[in-house]
Amino acid sequence: MPVIQADVSTSLGTGAKAWQLTWFTFMLAGQAGLIALLLTSCISKSLEPRLPVLYNLYIILILESAVHSLLLFTGQYMNDTIDQVACLSQAALVRAIDSAFIISAFAFVFESWRRAVRGSERAKNGALRICIALGLPYLTFLLYLLITVMDGIRSPQHLFRNPESFFCTYFDGTFTGGLVLYVEMMVGAFGMFIIQILFGRIYHRRRQAADKIGLDASCNGPLFLRILTFTILEIVGCTLYTAAFTGREQDAMAHAYSTYVSIVPFVNFLVFATQKDILQAWGLIPESNSRKYVDDTTHSTQSGLSTTIFVP
Secondary structure, eight states, X not given: OOOOOSOEEOOOOTTHHHHHHHHHHHHHHHHHHHHHHHHHHHHOSSSOXXXXXXXXXXXXXXXXXXXXXXXXXXXXXXXXXXXXXXXXXXXXXXXXXXXXXXXXXXXXXXXXXXXXXXXXXXXXXXXXXXXHHHXXXXXXXXXXXXXXXXXXXXXXXXXXXXXXXXXXXEOOSSIIIIIHHHHHHHHHHHHHHHHHHHHHHHHHHHHHHHHHHTOOXXXXXXXXXXXXXXXXXXXXXXXXHHHHSSSTTXXXXXXXXXXXXXXXXXXXXXXXXTSHHHHHHTTSSOOOSSOSSOTTOOOBTTTTBOOOOOOO
């Protein structure tokens, strides 16, 4: 088996240092925010219970920030040559964590939709389903990690960092060498798009039912918007990934994809941290004296929709 010895040569684009520091700033700010959000969700007793898949998503987003910041941590982010072991390690970890994120994001969207439909009812085989949803991202993480490490050792010439990027990647044009991740992203984006349509139907029908009996259905709005945000992020990421890494010369698209990657943790932090109970737990807004809704609101059998309030 060949041994990696040479460094990966790379040249940085115009204004590279400013862009690199901007990307890392957003990345680390999002990571710090997500860590605070995860700790608050786990420790605070005043918060509504969240889905287990959401905690899993927090963890994977935190790890994704750390993986993409590897060149910053090793001090090589402004180097013209990058140690090939470090480059291969990051490329393998990036592909592995990207795959884990796609699956965990889809699991969150699916479980949120399922809870919106069924409320807080305990479903048959629910524990098994949740275990699969929690474990599958890490299984694919290990699979992608091993495949990329083996490919990178066998063909190190396909390791590179685009001049308009802040992380190493591996792409050789084969199915296992990059296309499989694109397929996974396409499937994940399409699945979340379908669920978004189903969410839209639920949201519309709930508002109609609530208006008829004089209830405020605005509580469904934040959940709908969070799922919409995930769908948009996934579709944008899939498009930019395809355009940026089909070759080494796609500098403009690689720049756009790097910007996208750097803001994903921060955007997700904003999406979840702006929930009312989170802001109350952090003391940013005053707590309400009374609860407007309760968790065990009865189900409407006529409309076929749960009116249970759920905070994902």
